[in-house]
Amino acid sequence: MAAIRCLHTRYFMYSRGIARTARCPHGCRESETEEHILWRCKVAQDIWLMISAFLTRLTGSAAMTLQSILFGPLQGLRSHQDRNAWRVINATKQTIWEIRNKKVFHKQDTPPIITARILPKCIKDYISLETHSLGKETANINWNITTLQGTFITPPNYQSAQPHLYQDSSILNPPHKQPGRDQEPSRCTRPLLQPCQLLDI
Numbered sequence: 476m477a478a479i480r481c482l483h484t485r486y487f488m489y490s491r492g493i494a495r496t497a498r499c500p501h502g503c504r505e506s507e508t509e510e511h512i513l514w515r516c517k518v519a520q521d522i523w524l525m526i527s528a529f530l531t532r533l534t535g536s537a538a539m540t541l542q543s544i545l546f547g548p549l550q551g552l553r554s555h556q557d558r559n560a561w562r563v564i565n566a567t568k569q570t571i572w573e574i575r576n577k578k579v580f581h582k583q584d585t586p587p588i589i590t591a592r593i594l595p596k597c598i599k600d601y602i603s604l605e606t607h608s609l610g611k612e613t614a615n616i617n618w619n620i621t622t623l624q625g626t627f628i629t630p631p632n633y634q635s636a637q638p639h640l641y642q643d644s645s646i647l648n649p650p651h652k653q654p655g656r657d658q659e660p661s662r663c664t665r666p667l668l669q670p671c672q673l674l675d676i
């Protein structure tokens with residue numbers, strides 16, 4: 476949904492006059508655009524870092540960019556491992572969005588230890604489906620694992636103590652803050668909708 480610019484972020488809704496704020500729900504002083512919530516946000520960066528070791532083992536690389544996580548790798552999906560990496564990336568985006576919704580609608584934060592349980596569950600579902608259709612041996616080869624324990628993911632507890640890892644990491648290619656993105660966007664002069672009440676989300 477994000478790839479075609481219709482993810483219902485706060486920015487999307489605010490710019491159409493149907494939300495009270497465009498700010499990221501995780502407390503960032505930036506607008507919640509697709510790019511921000513799925514990639515630039517600190518919460519998203521923690522989750523991408525969390526999944527990077529698994530992707531590295533799967534494809535030999537966890538080099539990701541905003542474009543590659545939105546639209547897929549430029550070289551396409553050339554192998555089973557590439558296709559499975561794309562599934563993992565989509566499961567990760569889905570997890571990031573669900574965590575965002577939990578924050579927006581239930582005012583609840585999701586600790587990294589919980590995220591580290593959610594993500595493997597999504598991945599194990601994919602592996603189980605492939606095991607069912609192709610057999611365990613082929614599925615394990617396609618996922619580059621020996622057992623389902625290969626989907627174990629460690630929460631990045633060390634990050635808050637070592638925030639410089641984000642700046643120095645050459646694995647994730649983390650996004651850099653763009654000037655002006657933290658400014659509240661101006662409202663459209665002609666909103667697409669005429670709401671009777673602004674949504675307090």
Ligand SMILES: [Zn+2]
Pocket residue numbers: 499500501502503505511512515516517518
């Ligand atoms: Zn944010």
